[in-house]
Amino acid sequence: MEQSDLRHQLLLLGLRAETAQVYERLLWVQQASEGELAAALRMGHEAVRVALKDLITWGLVARHDIQGTDRVVRAVVPEAGLEALVHRHQADLEQARIAVSQAFETHRRSARRADVESPVEVVTGVAVKVRIRQLVNSARHEIRRLDRPPHLFGAANRTEIEQLGRGMRYRVVYSRECLELPGYLEDNVNPCMEAGEQARVTTVLPVNMTILDNDLAWLARPAEGPAATLTIVYAGGLLEALIGLFETCWTMSVPLHLSDGGSGSINPADRKLLVLLNAGVSDNRAAETLGLSRRTFYRRLEQLMARTATTSRFQLAAAAARRGWL
Structure with missing residues (x-):
């Protein structure tokens, strides 16, 4: 992994830029003194000291006192600290979900007071799949999606592959549950990524949502028969909140890569x-x-x-x- 790639992953976990830089250095050298880190990274001692305090707090670094030397720190097994960081991001996602719900209620009450047409359309039953196909075919530039089970359609996504071939941009965040569904990685995720989809994965997602360009979004509640529900949100404050929710999930997710690597490097x-x-x-x-x-x-x-x-x-x-x- 190139240094810039690793640093990007550390930033996704919530580390500050200086903290990520110090931790990255410790991963490769295992242990170093505060002075050695400052010299190697060309950072001030105070900045290194603050970064180490953060890393020690998250359990990613431990002090290792050696008699007669400057105080030494070393990278430790990161599982516990990384788990804490992941939980913090999950809490951020939950706050985002709550904010979207509150934005919807605020907008709904405002629309009622102003006696204007609702920016939300609700479709139910067998019409749900038909409406989704109509909407997807109307997209012009980009489709963004938060993908979590259950799904309305089968694993294969021929429409997306055709649109990618015509130059449409897709950005999709998958929940880990998607990759654990039998056949979903092979029949849906991999073919779409090979066709040009930009994909990321995260532990959990708050909603199942699709955004078309910046024009509308829908939230799907998959079910059989009349219980299926599709909520379509048009331009307004609620749509802006949903776009913000997607971008937050995208930023905090891990990229999926499908590169073949060097020739003969790995099967x-x-x-x-x-x-x-x-x-x-x-x-x-x-x-x-x-x-x-x-x-x-x-x-x-x-x-x-x-x-x-x-x-x-x-x-x-x-x-x-x-x-x-x-």
Whole structure:
């Protein structure tokens, strides 16, 4: 992974720029003194001190006192600290969801007082799928989507692939549940990404939502028969709030990569394994998706760790990205 890529991932986790720079340095050198960090990064001692305080608070760095030397710090196993950062982002998403709900109620009350036409259209029952197809075909430039199960349509998305071929831009954030659905990665996500879709993945999403250009958005409640509901939101404050919600989710999600890496550097099956692990898919679901037994899955994982001289999945993901495998 290039330094700029790793730093971008650290920023997505909520680290400040200086903090990410210091942590990145410690990942590669394992341990260093405050003075060594300041000299290597060309940062002031106070800035390094503040960054280390943040890293220690999040459990990503620990002090390592060595007698007769400047105080040394070292990078530690990051799982606990990263888990805390992820939970903080999940709390931010929940606040965003609440803000959207409040914006809707405020706008609805204002519209009622002004006795104007509602900016929201509700479609139910069998008309839902027909209306979605009409809307998708009316898009001109870009479609943005928050994708979480359950889904109204099957896994294959031929319409998106055709639109991507005509120059339409797609940005999609998938929940981890999507990648754990049998066949969804192979039949939907991968073909769309190969056609040009920009895709990211996150642990959870607050809504199932699609935005067409900057003209409208819809929230879908998939169900069979008359229980299916589609809420279409037109131009106004609520649409702006939904666009803001998408961009927040996009910023805090992890990119999915489908590059083949260097010629002969890694076979497609191992690359798919790394993609699933990087997306946070469980071991059982990843093994099922790959058609492997648990024993074979873990043997392949151990072989990749041995090949990259790593001892944890975090290190393996960093090494795989650095080598262009992700």
